[in-house]
Amino acid sequence: MERVDELLTRVGPLDLFAPERVPHDSLIERALVPVLPLACLTVDPAPAEHASFTDNQATAAQLIWGAPIVRRAAAIGVGRLPVHRIDPVSPRASLLLALRMEGRIGAYSWVEREAIHRHAVRNRVPIDDQLSQLVTGDGGFADGIARYLRLAPRWRRAVDEGAVDVRTAEVCGALPAAVLDAVTGAERVVSFSNRRLLLGWLSELCGRDGLHEPAAVELAHDIMRSSNPVEALRRLRYPRLTAMERRFGELQQRLSGGVPLALKAPRDFEGDGFELQIKVRSPDDIGHAIDALKRMQEHGDELFELL
Amino acid sequence: MNSSSFYKARIKRLYVTSDAVGLEAVQRALGRLPHLAARAVDSLEEVPAADRNLHTLCVTAFRGATLSACPGTRVHRCCNYHTVDLYAGCPLGCSYCIMQSYLQRAPVTVYADPSPAIAAIRAQALAHRHLPLRVGSGETGDSLLYDPLFEITRRYISELADLDNVYFEAKTKTDFVDQLLDIEPKGNAVIGFSVNAPRFAAEEGASAPLAARLQAAQRAARAGFLVAFHFDPLFGSAANGRSGQDGNRDAAAAYARVAAQLAAAVPAERVAWISLGTVRYTPALKAHISRPYIHDEFVCCADGKFRYIQRERVALYRSVVQALREYLRPIPPIYLCMESDAVWYRVFGSLPQQIDGLRTLFAAAPQRGEELP
Numbered sequence: 001m002e003r004v005d006e007l008l009t010r011v012g013p014l015d016l017f018a019p020e021r022v023p024h025d026s027l028i029e030r031a032l033v034p035v036l037p038l039a040c041l042t043v044d045p046a047p048a049e050h051a052s053f054t055d056n057q058a059t060a061a062q063l064i065w066g067a068p069i070v071r072r073a074a075a076i077g078v079g080r081l082p083v084h085r086i087d088p089v090s091p092r093a094s095l096l097l098a099l100r101m102e103g104r105i106g107a108y109s110w111v112e113r114e115a116i117h118r119h120a121v122r123n124r125v126p127i128d129d130q131l132s133q134l135v136t137g138d139g140g141f142a143d144g145i146a147r148y149l150r151l152a153p154r155w156r157r158a159v160d161e162g163a164v165d166v167r168t169a170e171v172c173g174a175l176p177a178a179v180l181d182a183v184t185g186a187e188r189v190v191s192f193s194n195r196r197l198l199l200g201w202l203s204e205l206c207g208r209d210g211l212h213e214p215a216a217v218e219l220a221h222d223i224m225r226s227s228n229p230v231e232a233l234r235r236l237r238y239p240r241l242t243a244m245e246r247r248f249g250e251l252q253q254r255l256s257g258g259v260p261l262a263l264k265a266p267r268d269f270e271g272d273g274f275e276l277q278i279k280v281r282s283p284d285d286i287g288h289a290i291d292a293l294k295r296m297q298e299h300g301d302e303l304f305e306l307l
Numbered sequence: 308m309n310s311s312s313f314y315k316a317r318i319k320r321l322y323v324t325s326d327a328v329g330l331e332a333v334q335r336a337l338g339r340l341p342h343l344a345a346r347a348v349d350s351l352e353e354v355p356a357a358d359r360n361l362h363t364l365c366v367t368a369f370r371g372a373t374l375s376a377c378p379g380t381r382v383h384r385c386c387n388y389h390t391v392d393l394y395a396g397c398p399l400g401c402s403y404c405i406m407q408s409y410l411q412r413a414p415v416t417v418y419a420d421p422s423p424a425i426a427a428i429r430a431q432a433l434a435h436r437h438l439p440l441r442v443g444s445g446e447t448g449d450s451l452l453y454d455p456l457f458e459i460t461r462r463y464i465s466e467l468a469d470l471d472n473v474y475f476e477a478k479t480k481t482d483f484v485d486q487l488l489d490i491e492p493k494g495n496a497v498i499g500f501s502v503n504a505p506r507f508a509a510e511e512g513a514s515a516p517l518a519a520r521l522q523a524a525q526r527a528a529r530a531g532f533l534v535a536f537h538f539d540p541l542f543g544s545a546a547n548g549r550s551g552q553d554g555n556r557d558a559a560a561a562y563a564r565v566a567a568q569l570a571a572a573v574p575a576e577r578v579a580w581i582s583l584g585t586v587r588y589t590p591a592l593k594a595h596i597s598r599p600y601i602h603d604e605f606v607c608c609a610d611g612k613f614r615y616i617q618r619e620r621v622a623l624y625r626s627v628v629q630a631l632r633e634y635l636r637p638i639p640p641i642y643l644c645m646e647s648d649a650v651w652y653r654v655f656g657s658l659p660q661q662i663d664g665l666r667t668l669f670a671a672a673p674q675r676g677e678e679l680p
Contacts, residue, residue, distance in 0.1 A: 171594065208602035238604050241616055268606035270617045272649035307617060307649065 001031070001080040002038070007070045010038060012062035013123070014098045016115045019068035021104070028073050031082055037064040037097060040088040061085065064094050065101035091123035092131075099134035106137035110148055110160050117145045154180060168196045172203040176213040179206075179220045186224035194230050198223065201237040244269055244306055251303055259285075259292040269306050308482050308515040310455040314340065317398050317513075319362040321345045322354050322414070326368040332419045333366055336456040354414060361398040363414035364453070370395075370418050374427035377446065382609040383645045384659060386582075386669055388441050389431075391424040393417070393459060394448030399480055400512025403540055403586055406447065407595040415448065421459050425466045432473045439667055440470075445478030445499065452479065455486050468494030474579065476535060480514035482523035488530040497579045498527040499535035502569065504561035507542050510598060517565065521572040533579040536569060538562065539644055540586035541623055542600055543615050555619060559626035566627065570634035580668065581631060583624055584644035587614045609647065620646075621653040628654060640664040 023033050038061040063070065064086075073081055089097065095116070108116070116135055120127055132141035147166050148159065154177040155169040163184045164172075172180075183190075183198055190198065202223075206216050219236075226232040235242045252263045262277040278289045296303065321343045327333050328347065337345055348354060351365050370392045377388040396415035397406060418424075432440045444450040444463065454460045460477045464487065467473045471494070477487075478499035487498070500520045503511060515523070524534045543558050588596060588605075589612055605613040614620060624643065632638050642665055643651060651658050659665040 204602045207597075208599065240619075241604050241606065244616070244618075268616065270606055270608055270647075270649075272647075272652065305618070307653070 002036075002083040003080055004070060004073045004078055007036065007038075007063060007081060007083070008074055010061060010063045011067040011070065012041070013119060014062065014064055014094060015067040016098065016112065016119060017068065017102055017104075018109065018112060019072070022068045022072045025072070025076050028069065028076065028078055028081075031078070031080065033069050033073075033081060034066065034101065035082045035084045036066040036069065037086055037101065038062070038083050039064055039086045039094065041094055042088050042090050062094075064089075065098040092125045095120060095123070095125050096131065096134060099131070105134060108135055110156075110166075113141070113145050114148065117141075117149075152177070158184060162192075164195060164199065168199055172199045175199065175203050175206060176216055178213065178217045182217060182220035182224055186221075188224055188229065190229060197230060198233055201233050205233075205237055241268065248303075248306055251299070255296045255299060255303075256292050257288075257295060259288045261289060261292050263296075265306065271307065273307070274303065308513075308519055310481075310483050313513070314453075314456065315342060317362060318343060318364050320358050320364070320414075322348050322351070322358070322363065322365045324351060324365075324367040325349055327366050327419050330368065330419045332457040332459050332462075335458060336366070336417075336419075336453075339456050351414075351416065359414050361396060361413075361415055364417060365414045366417045366419050368418070368420040369423050373424040374431060374442065377443075383647050384643065384651060384669075386441075386642055386644065386659070388443060389428075390446040391421070391428070391442060391444050391463075392447060393421070393424075393444035393450060394453060397448045397452065399449060399452065399514050401480070401514065402510045402512070402596055402598045403588065403592075405589065405592055408589060408591040415453075417453060417457060417459075419457060419459060421462050421466075425463060428467060428473060428475070429470065432467075432470045436472055438670055439472050439474060441474045441476065441668065443476040443478050443499065445476070449479050449481060450477035450499075451481050451483045451487075455483050458486055460487060461490055464490050464493060464496040468492040468496070471495065474533075476579075478535075478537065480511060480520065482515040482519040484523045484527045487532070488526060493531055495533060495579075497533045497535050498524065499537060500524050501537045501539060502565055503538070503540075503542070504558070504565050506561055510542070510600070517568070521568055524569075525572045528573045528577040532577070534573055534577055535579045536581045537584075537644070538565070538627055539582060539584035541583060541627065542586055543603060543619055543623055555622060559623060559630075562623075562627045563630035566630035566634050569631075575635040575637055575639060578635065578639035580640040580642065582642050582644045583627055584646070585615050585620045585623060587612045587645070589613075610645070612645075617647075617650060617653075621650055624650070624654045638664075640668055642668065 022028075027033060040061050070081065099116070113135060117127070119125070120131065125131065127142040129139050132139050135141045136144060144166065147170060148156065151159065151166070151169050152173055155164070155173055158164045158180060159166055159169050179202055180199070183195060183202070202216065202220055205211065205219070211219065223229045223233050248265050248269075256263065260279045264275040264277070266273070280286050280289055318340065321340060323333060323337075323345050325347060351367055354363065354365055373391065375390050377385065377390050394415060394417055396413055397404065398415060428440065428442055444460065450460060454477070463475050463477075467475050469492075474495045474497055476497040476499045478501065480501045484498055490496075500523070502517060502520060505517050508514075508516060524536075528534050541558070541562065543555050586600065588601075593601065593613070604616055604619075606616055608614050615623070628641055631641055642659055643654065648658060655662060659669040
């Protein structure tokens with residue numbers, strides 16, 4: 001066991017993690033917390049396998065993991081916490097140990113990932129596959145954080161807040177920040193996936209129509225004020241396709257003539273035919289359906305020119 | 308397009324693996340690149356990360372796979388094309404190139420020993436003598452961009468010339484054909500040219516202008532080669548700044564002019580085939596394209612690739628086919644690359660297996676265990 005006030009002085013550069021997962025106060029009060037690792041950090045990145053552990057080095061030891069637990073313990077007046085003094089470790093080994101103790105593979109926020117990355121760079125810890133696996137659960141940590149760090153500050157903030165993903169921020173990064181604000185700050189709340197769609201289409205519309213900032217911002221506000229932002233923007237982004245959809249809707253209504261007849265077009269009119277489903281409850285219904293089919297036959301060209 | 312100045316400007320580093328140093332093609336290329344000091348490596352993994360880009364040429368003997376069926380595309384019609392790996396990577400810089408999505412940070416690799424691939428082609432051709440075997444070297448790189456250096460295509464053509472069912476195609480966006488012209492016999496070798504309307508030249512980076520490609524086609528045809536043309540990718544409306552029907556009409560007219568120029572350059576009877584394909588992209592490729600045409604209206608097709616709306620593709624194909632049929636007599640085989648049955652029916656009224664001239668081209672060799680057709 002080690003005194004908490006002493007441990008507070010040992011919190012070092014590995015204080016990387018958010019305090020969300022600190023154990024409940026009742027557990028900290030009874031010292032039912034993970035044993036906190038204390039160790040000296042070697043300057044040489046290579047592990048000091050043969051270094052002897054002395055009292056002198058122990059006083060310079062740092063808390064490798066668990067700073068939020070120590071801070072919480074101090075805040076609620078807990079005097080001592082369990083520690084394990086380990087042999088001096090390299091910056092790499094200490095970071096790997098901290099990540100293993102934290103045990104949140106694939107669940108680190110972007111702010112945390114940035115902190116881990118910054119710590120690694122400052123301490124010359126290579127971002128290799130082993131480190132990457134402990135952070136993201138795959139080999140993509142270095143690439144992902146590099147992409148995140150390339151984002152403009154406003155887009156990075158949007159990613160931190162969970163408003164957009166890195167991919168969307170990259171693709172739409174040329175959009176003025178005010179457009180992003182208009183979409184994320186609108187009174188109308190849209191789902192995450194619809195926000196991605198809206199930003200992507202706004203970005204493409206700006207590229208296609210050469211919209212400058214004032215026009216793009218005005219468009220974004222108009223869209224977000226409409227009753228169905230996704231539909232409204234889709235009509236602008238895909239004017240020909242949505243016109244075909246409207247045309248199909250008109251034909252469907254006109255040709256069915258009130259008969260319960262489902263005429264289905266292939267998705268995006270990509271295919272070789274339409275599907276028909278007719279429900280009949282009586283011989284008369286069959287007659288009405290035959291009439292509707294005859295109408296369709298007569299106007300077949302109008303229908304099939306959509307494919 | 309001048310090959311010497313192109314190589315001087317584009318090739319900054321040269322690595323050669325130990326298994327390739329002694330190859331005749333490699334010695335020939337080294338002699339033609341006096342401005343470069345070749346570095347010997349045991350394997351391409353040794354090429355430093357800093358040099359893994361399109362200014363680096365890596366020469367090795369050959370790749371594991373020697374003859375592959377063109378990956379084609381799920382659901383859509385496949386033309387039973389086969390490919391061999393000659394080059395992987397291309398510095399021409401076409402904005403629509405699929406290789407941007409998977410060959411980033413990779414040097415251009417030359418597979419300088421064609422012997423295994425030639426042997427595989429011969430074996431396949433001899434096993435199915437009654438079926439044409441179309442093989443191309445232009446899937447992962449331009450077939451002729453580096454050919455004036457290595458002259459590897461010469462070996463493919465010469466060593467396959469005796470097989471009358473083999474159509475070996477070297478496909479290019481350059482006009483680098485002169486090193487091939489004196490080959491005899493040529494067999495059924497085909498020099499294929501990707502063509503596009505000059506208004507879309509900006510999308511094809513450092514490729515040769517259309518006129519230069521057509522002049523090269525003319526030289527190849529006059530020398531006795533079969534030639535092929537690939538109108539791929541065809542651009543529609545928004546690529547030229549106009550959208551909708553007006554834009555499509557403009558594009559169709561531009562391609563009709565290409566058809567006329569093509570017909571003026573090359574006798575129709577020397578044209579082995581013409582393929583058509585509209586611009587298409589995978590989701591991964593989209594991120595690499597920042598040109599205006601990407602903002603046109605594309606829909607996701609059954610194979611997961613994005614293409615123009617079906618009826619607009621059909622209209623564009625019909626107009627180009629009509630122009631080609633108008634200018635080229637006899638009409639060479641014209642086919643669609645990676646298109647659905649629905650589009651085939653709307654453009655040609657039938658599937659390729661039902662069209663004279665295409666039936667045999669599209670006939671697949673049987674897989675192991677299958678009966679011969």
